[in-house]
Amino acid sequence: MRQRYSIFSLARNALGFHRNWQRVWRSPPLRDAYDVVIVGAGGHGLAAAYYLAHNHGVTDVAVLDRGWLGGGNIARNTVTIRSNYLRDESIPFFAKSVELYKGLSRELNYNLMFSQRGMIDVVQTYPRLRDLTRRMLAMDIHGSTYRRISVAEVRRRIPPLTGGGPDARMPIIAAMVHPDAAVARHDAVAWGLARAADSYGVALHQNTPVRSLLRGPHGGISGVETERGTIRANKVAVAVSGHTTTITETAGLRLPLKSYNLSAFVSEPVKPLINVVVNCPDIGVYLSQSDKGELVVGGETDPQQSFRRGIKEAVFEDAAAAMLDLFPSFKRLKLLRQWGGCLDFAHDASPIVSATDIPGLFVSAGWWGGFKAVPVGGLTLAHLIATGRPHPLIEPFSLKRFERLEFILESGTTSTR
Amino acid sequence: MLTIPCPWCGDRHESEFFCGGAYEKARPARPETLSDEAWVDYVTVSPNPAGPLVERWWHQRGCGLWFFLERDTLTHDIRPLFDGEDHEPR
Ligand SMILES: Cc1cc2nc3c(=O)[nH]c(=O)nc-3n(C[C@H](O)[C@H](O)[C@H](O)COP(=O)(O)OP(=O)(O)OC[C@H]3O[C@@H](n4cnc5c(N)ncnc54)[C@H](O)[C@@H]3O)c2cc1C
Ligand SMILES: [Zn+2]
Numbered sequence: 001m002r003q004r005y006s007i008f009s010l011a012r013n014a015l016g017f018h019r020n021w022q023r024v025w026r027s028p029p030l031r032d033a034y035d036v037v038i039v040g041a042g043g044h045g046l047a048a049a050y051y052l053a054h055n056h057g058v059t060d061v062a063v064l065d066r067g068w069l070g071g072g073n074i075a076r077n078t079v080t081i082r083s084n085y086l087r088d089e090s091i092p093f094f095a096k097s098v099e100l101y102k103g104l105s106r107e108l109n110y111n112l113m114f115s116q117r118g119m120i121d122v123v124q125t126y127p128r129l130r131d132l133t134r135r136m137l138a139m140d141i142h143g144s145t146y147r148r149i150s151v152a153e154v155r156r157r158i159p160p161l162t163g164g165g166p167d168a169r170m171p172i173i174a175a176m177v178h179p180d181a182a183v184a185r186h187d188a189v190a191w192g193l194a195r196a197a198d199s200y201g202v203a204l205h206q207n208t209p210v211r212s213l214l215r216g217p218h219g220g221i222s223g224v225e226t227e228r229g230t231i232r233a234n235k236v237a238v239a240v241s242g243h244t245t246t247i248t249e250t251a252g253l254r255l256p257l258k259s260y261n262l263s264a265f266v267s268e269p270v271k272p273l274i275n276v277v278v279n280c281p282d283i284g285v286y287l288s289q290s291d292k293g294e295l296v297v298g299g300e301t302d303p304q305q306s307f308r309r310g311i312k313e314a315v316f317e318d319a320a321a322a323m324l325d326l327f328p329s330f331k332r333l334k335l336l337r338q339w340g341g342c343l344d345f346a347h348d349a350s351p352i353v354s355a356t357d358i359p360g361l362f363v364s365a366g367w368w369g370g371f372k373a374v375p376v377g378g379l380t381l382a383h384l385i386a387t388g389r390p391h392p393l394i395e396p397f398s399l400k401r402f403e404r405l406e407f408i409l410e411s412g413t414t415s416t417r
Numbered sequence: 418m419l420t421i422p423c424p425w426c427g428d429r430h431e432s433e434f435f436c437g438g439a440y441e442k443a444r445p446a447r448p449e450t451l452s453d454e455a456w457v458d459y460v461t462v463s464p465n466p467a468g469p470l471v472e473r474w475w476h477q478r479g480c481g482l483w484f485f486l487e488r489d490t491l492t493h494d495i496r497p498l499f500d501g502e503d504h505e506p507r
Pocket of ligand 2: 423424425426427476479480481482
C-alpha cells in the first residue's frame, strides 16, 4: 500500500489541511494485452482481482468497467450479509464469506464499517416457520447460527414493531434470530478492494465498455473487444452481474440466467431505533437503519424480466404498504431516495462461479444477494482463474450442474420470497 | 406502473395480470429424440435480451385469457402480439 491509513496519517494530513492525500488508485494507460482480463469492476470483479494478486501472485490483470468503478449493484444494495441458507453446498460458502468479511477491514487497511448486528426474521405463516426451522437444523450442521425466539422477545428487541398483533390479517407467530448477520458500507467494499488490488499492480480501467468476447483459431478465448480497442488475454472472467448474458452471448454461450430488477428506498434520518436487520419474508419487506439514521428498506423483485435500474411504482407501493402493516408508526417518515439495480438469477436460484465450454472463459453470475458473497466469490473465482481448478467451496456451483440437472434449489437466496 | 393491453378487456392495470415469463420455443413434440444438450437447453435456458422480449401474460384477475405481447426489458415499451385464434405469437 503506497499510503497506509491510520490515526497518525489522519492527524498528519489534518495538519497539512488534507492537501497531501495520495490518489487511492492509479488510472494507468490501457495496454493491448494482459494475462487476465476481468470484465466488471463491481464487488466480485474487484475481489477476484485482489485475491488473484494477494493469494496467487497474479498481477498482470486488467479490470474493465463500462462506467465508473463501483457504480453497479455494489453501490445499489441494502448491505445485508448473512449465511442463513438451506443447502449443504450453500451454507459453508456463505458462512466463509461472513468470516472473510470480519477480517477484511484490517486486511485491506480500509474501514468497511462492518457491523455484525444480527438479523431477525419475523414469521407470519406456518409454512414459513417450517422452512426456517428446516434451515435452522441444516445451518446447525455447518456451524452457522439461527435460533427461534418468541413473539414477546421479538417485540422487545424491535420496539417499533407494533403491527401484526393477534387481530391482524397476518399475526406474527414467531421470529428467528441470525446473530452472524452483519452490514457493511457497500462503497467502501468496492473502494477498499480496488485500492488493495491497485497496490499490487492490477490495472483498473473505468469507462471501458466491453462489446464482445474474442475467440482464437482453436476456439479458446483470445481477448475482448472494447470501445477503447481490442485487448488480448488468454483468460477472461465475466463478472458483470445482471448483464452476463449480453456478454457471453457474443461468444455463442447460452446461460441459464434471467435478469430482474430489484429496488430499495431510504427514509429521512431519525434517531437510533432499530439495531438489527429486520426481515419480514411473509409480507415481502426488509429494513435496517444506517449509521446516518436512515431506514434502508427493500421489497420484492419486479416480477418481469428487466434490465432497468429504477424502481417501479407498483413494487414500491407494495413494499411501503407491507412495511406500514408491521411498523405503523413509520407512516410519518418522509422517504428521501429510491433506486434499483439489474441482477441475474440462475435457473436454480444458486450462484454460478465456473469455467465454461470456451477454454479460458470464466463466469461469476447469478448473484442475487451477492453483496454478502463478495469476499468468498472473489476468493474462489481467483482460485479458479489462477489454478484452472475449482476451489472446493465452489465446486458445486459450476455450470456442470445444469448439464446433469443437479440443481441446488435454494430457498435462502431471496430474503423475501 | 405498466398498462397491459388485454386482447379481450383492453388496457388494464399491471396488477391484474400474472406474467408467465418469456415465450420460449414450443415444447419439443418428442423429447426422447433430443440430445441431452438440446433437452438441458430447453429446460434451463430461456431468452434474456436487453431489449424486446416476447412474453406470455395471463389476465388472472380479469377475463382469464392467456396471450402474448412483446415488452422491451430496457424501456418497458409494449407491443401487442395477439393473433386471435391460434394463441401463438405472430
Ligand atoms: C436494491 C438491491 C438490494 C440488494 N440487497 C442486497 C443485500 O442486502 N445483500 C446482498 O448480499 N446483496 C444484495 N444485493 C445484490 C448485490 O448488490 C449484487 O448481487 C452484487 O453487488 C453483484 O455483484 P457485483 O458487486 O460484482 O456487481 P456490480 O457492482 O453490478 O458489478 C458489475 C459491473 O459490471 C459492469 N459492466 C456491465 N456490463 C459491462 C460491460 N459490457 N463492459 C464492462 N463492464 C460492464 C457494471 O458497470 C458494473 O460495475 C442487492 C441488489 C439490489 C439491486
Ligand atoms: Zn382480459
